[in-house]
Amino acid sequence: MSKDIHNRLEEIIAVAEPGERLLSEPKLAEQLGVSRATLREAMRTFETQGLLRRRQGVGTFVVRPTRVIESGLEVLESIETLADRIGLSVTMGELQISKCRLDNATAKLMQLSLDTEAICVSRVILAEGRPVAYLVDTLPGGYLSSEEMANEFTGSVLDLMLKRGTPLLESARSEIKAVAAKPDVSRALNIQRGDSVLLFESLLFTLEGLPIDYSLSYFLPGYFKFHVVRRVG
Amino acid sequence: MSKDIHNRLEEIIAVAEPGERLLSEPKLAEQLGVSRATLREAMRTFETQGLLRRRQGVGTFVVRPTRVIESGLEVLESIETLADRIGLSVTMGELQISKCRLDNATAKLMQLSLDTEAICVSRVILAEGRPVAYLVDTLPGGYLSSEEMANEFTGSVLDLMLKRGTPLLESARSEIKAVAAKPDVSRALNIQRGDSVLLFESLLFTLEGLPIDYSLSYFLPGYFKFHVVRRVG
């Protein structure tokens, strides 16, 4: 029964020093008496918990997640703001900005026509060098200039607009999902395809009630704690 | 490249009639020109979207998810209440009630001593015969009698207490996570081990602010839509 493998792996991780490298997959699999596929399956849980970090061509390392980025969902704040508050430094990587076309569903959500020119911004947020979130924003053209993006953008469309003061923002409506990481997500977050990630699909509104930003935010579960208070009646 | 497989599977599902059975895994794998393992990997996404339903010993079936159970997170309501509102009938299965001991973390959360007698209630919620949620509640002993459970319990601890009127309930604090299904969860929800599910880890409080119920709620993503409004500043 490979529930054992899970427990034995847990033990191995528990006694390892932070930063320690595990045996290579073939060796570890042999030592545990299971196939490599089974071992990798068992590793999945610990990866999404942020306890293991795999690096292709290098090895698998034990990680001690530092502080967890915690947030109540009632307030809209960027990851950078949240991280700042607990004194955690985050950086941005793999920034890609491109003009893009809206697909049908997105156009409908944003109340735009299909031929609206739009800008897609994708990037990875790293905490202590580890990718922890993958964000993709889609905005109608005209809200972001290329100079602004080059000079001011630090990872958050929200922060940029708040700093700029225009347009005035009011709220975001987010849909919360759990999804299996597709190839683009698993690559960006450095996890296995099919691993579980938390996805916020959000629409950001201005004070006038205009949708101004459609975003997909993929979060590595182990590094974030989102909570919400739900009232009876 | 097995991204193709994903798309081809998508196409197969799209043109299939609801309720239609797919070819068996070995046959379908051969037809698509991939191994069974690869095919199963590709199937994962569609399972958690609720588009495929696998039944051991029977086959894999195409499902058209009917209505999605949608809820804002600000208000605490049971799945039964939400389903009722959209006219969807849900039933309860695999009810298990047992006395249990608190583990360390749970005891701390509930502000109880480790030797407190507690009751664990687990059950599966089915919508149209399909398991869509797996709920595990832990309560200190004394709140639920066995007669009540036998006669009144329809799947929701919340509804039972609200109906009874005591203790008076105020709110729940929920932590939202994405997790890979462990064996117990995958069995209960009829999905593959490691599939992504949405997990709410909640603590329910009385009007006096006493924690009275600790619950883990695992949701099959495709059948639920949770949303929340997040305000700026």
Place this chain on the structure above:
DNA sequence: CAGTGGTCTAGACCACACG
């Protein structure tokens, strides 16, 4: 270059459902 993780394959055995 050698060694790592990422992916895929072919085949096996099991537990289960149904006739």
Place this chain on the structure above:
DNA sequence: GTGTGGTCTAGACCACTGA
């Protein structure tokens, strides 16, 4: 019993990293 999905194995090849 027969056929299904659930799980595991052994082995292969690739892409990537770092010396």
